[in-house]
Amino acid sequence: MATGGGNGGIGGRGYDYSGTGSVARFAVLASGGAATGGAGGLGGNAAALNGVGGAGGDGGNGGAGGLGGSGGYQGGAGGKGGDGGAGGTGGAGSLTGAAGTGGRGGNGGAGGTGGNCLDLPGANCAGGIGAGGQGGAGGKGGAGGVGANGTPGAQIGDGAAGVAGTNGGVGGQGGAGGRGGDAGTNLATGAVGVNGNGGAGGAGGVAGAGGNGGTGADNTTGVNSGIGGAGGRGGDAGTGGGGGNGGAAGSTAGGGGTAGTAGAAGGLPSGPSGNGGYGGHGYNPTTSGAAGGQGGRGGDGGNIGNGGQGGAGGNGAQGATGTNPSTAGSNGGTGGGGATGGNGGAGGKGGSISGDGGAGGQGGRGGIGGTGGNGAVGKNGSLLDLAGQTGGTGGAGGVGGAGGVGGAGGDAVTGVGGVGGTGGIGGVGGQSGNGGTGGQGLLGVLGIGGIGGDGGNAGTPGAGGFGGTGGVGGANASGSGGSGGSGGSGGTGGQSGNGGNGGAPALGLGLLGGKGGSSPNGGTGGDGGNGGTGGHIGGEGGDGGAGGAGGQTGVGGQGTNGSGAGSHGSQGGSGAHGCVGGATPPC
Known part of the structure; x- marks a missing residue:
């Protein structure tokens, strides 16, 4: 009886030089049928500003596609995976060029991850972030690249939004959305840019789940908290993806980011919808007298589709603490609606001497047959003659729900x-x-x-x-x-x-x-x-x-x-x- 041949060898690496990187060799298939094909070779790097990274080689059957080379102008694309093999990761972008896209997965293989932008001084990756590769039949879509961070320089660098995940193949899950990038700071003026939102999750293929939404950037240096990306829609009989979490407020006043909504369920008949994301945490001030930021609202669960159950609402975030002795804490965020409503966020604690506590957030409304979320506890009063705060109202139940x-x-x-x-x-x-x-x-x-x-x-x-x-x-x-x-x-x-x-x-x-x-x-x-x-x-x-x-x-x-x-x-x-x-x- 004949035996399967050995695994195919890895394709050779493309030549590195300052122009365009060479395309890597394709991996060869082993003889004998049952063996795994080799991984595609690495694309060549191109150092010049106008250089393009070489594409990664395609994998043999069962082999992964190669990593695209980085380029001064644009990263090379990841190679296509052979049957059963994952697509290669896109090459990194640069000061002026785009990141490479992830390679397409072979049948049953996941798509490759999109390339990320390099954090280089002066500018972002001008051509954008690499998209995830398309999943092969039965394969998961590749994740979108992470949004580039804004960079210090003469111009304010806004954080880029995370790229959406790509759709899954038949039976495959949609890719997750990329995380939003952080805002940069203008070194001369101290002005800050805008934080990026999370990318949307990709839709699932037939019987595949939608991808989760990306997380919004935390507000550490910017003027906002990023919004979570929406979950991807489930394919037929697939589950919707979960909403991305809202970014947390940081060193500047403001509320937590709103969470992304969940992906809708698929049809024929559907799976359940995804869960809503969590609202971002309210801002914790450091300046005397500054009020705490409002907690972000929890994301709603997905709609009920053809018998699918709505996802649970995300919890509202906790309100922040007042720092000044007489400063009030902020109110907690409202829970998101869903099959079960999310709980309200707790109110922030008042300042140490005479600050009123924040009121508890209201619970989210329940869906059909679902229970409303619980109202949060009102915070305690402080040392002087101050009242404790009202507790949050319980959320309304859906039909048949408490x-x-x-x-x-x-x-x-x-x-x-x-x-x-x-x-x-x-x-x-x-x-x-x-x-x-x-x-x-x-x-x-x-x-x-x-x-x-x-x-x-x-x-x-x-x-x-x-x-x-x-x-x-x-x-x-x-x-x-x-x-x-x-x-x-x-x-x-x-x-x-x-x-x-x-x-x-x-x-x-x-x-x-x-x-x-x-x-x-x-x-x-x-x-x-x-x-x-x-x-x-x-x-x-x-x-x-x-x-x-x-x-x-x-x-x-x-x-x-x-x-x-x-x-x-x-x-x-x-x-x-x-x-x-x-x-x-x-x-």
Whole structure:
């Protein structure tokens, strides 16, 4: 029986000289059939400014294409891969010329990576960044080259956008978009250029996934943060690519970069859409008195196509910290929408003495059947008599999806605790989110616990969802406890949420329990919350919510004992009411 021949030899390198680099030799196929072809040779380098790098040699069957040579004017193209072989990487660009494109992959082989621009003083690679090579049948598309960085010089160098990834072959994945380049600085004036955005991901071939979007450049020297590239569309039955992340804010004021959107799913039938990218982080200032930057918005998940599920939304980025003792922190970013909404970003912390904290970001909306994202926690107040911040609102649920939970209110040191965030609204058939807990008033006679957030209302009539429960009022060491939040209204036939309990201070007055939500059309009203346990006087129980037609009225909350007489719970419609002094009904 005949045996396969040996592997083919590597093609010879092209000759280097100052004009045009020689094209490399092609690799030879080994005899005998079963062997792997050799890799293509390296293209020759051309040093002269007008020189063109030689193309990489093509690989034999199974062999990779050769690397294109670098050129003073233009990098050489990568060689084509043989069947099963990857395309070669494009040659590097130069001061004036373009980078070479990646070689095309052979059948089953990935396309080569596009060449990058060289970071040389004075200018960028004028002809642009090399595109990724086309994937062969079943092969992945090549990644786009990285955007060139802006360079110091007489002119401001803008960072180039990352080149889009190329499309995948049949069954192949689209190439990833290139990262955006960083902005350069004008040495004479100190002016800065613009940061580059990430390149878009390439589309997938049949049954292939879309490529991920490239990352936007971080704002370390420029005036903006780069935007993440969009994810590539999935091919038929392929998954959409993920959105690129937004660049982070750095040494100049500004928000984090917006994340790229996810690629749409393919059809026939589709795979799932990609996930949205993450928003860039807000700017952390170093200048006294400068406010923190807003967190970038999370990217939306892709659209639902032919049964494919939308991707999860990206999380909003965290707001930055205020540096000046009286500077406020910024608000957190909003989560992106998707099958599951992204969570809101946390608010930035206030300055050390009297800076208010930033509010928590709102959760993103859920898709069909998806849950809304949670609202973020509001940041705590600082040393002086300042309030904690409101928690973020929970995101709305999609059809059949639950609303997100409201974020907790921030704690105050001597001031009023932050209000808890409102629970998100449930979609049709979905339960609404619960309200966030009120923040704590921690010190001092004047401290008051924050009010608990209201529970979200249930979805549209016909939903039957439960209303969210009101948040618990914040406690306090010596002042009044916070009131409990109201319960949300139930949908048709759904039970309303219960009121939250009043806060329980160590000294002072316990506050009212929250009122139960009212229900329409046969739903049971929510129960009133219990009054807070007072150090001196107990809090009053909340009202029970009214029932809908044919529905039962909620039970009133129970009053609690203090060191004196507790107050009684108020009557909840036709429901039972609480008893004086915290006794157990009937009384």
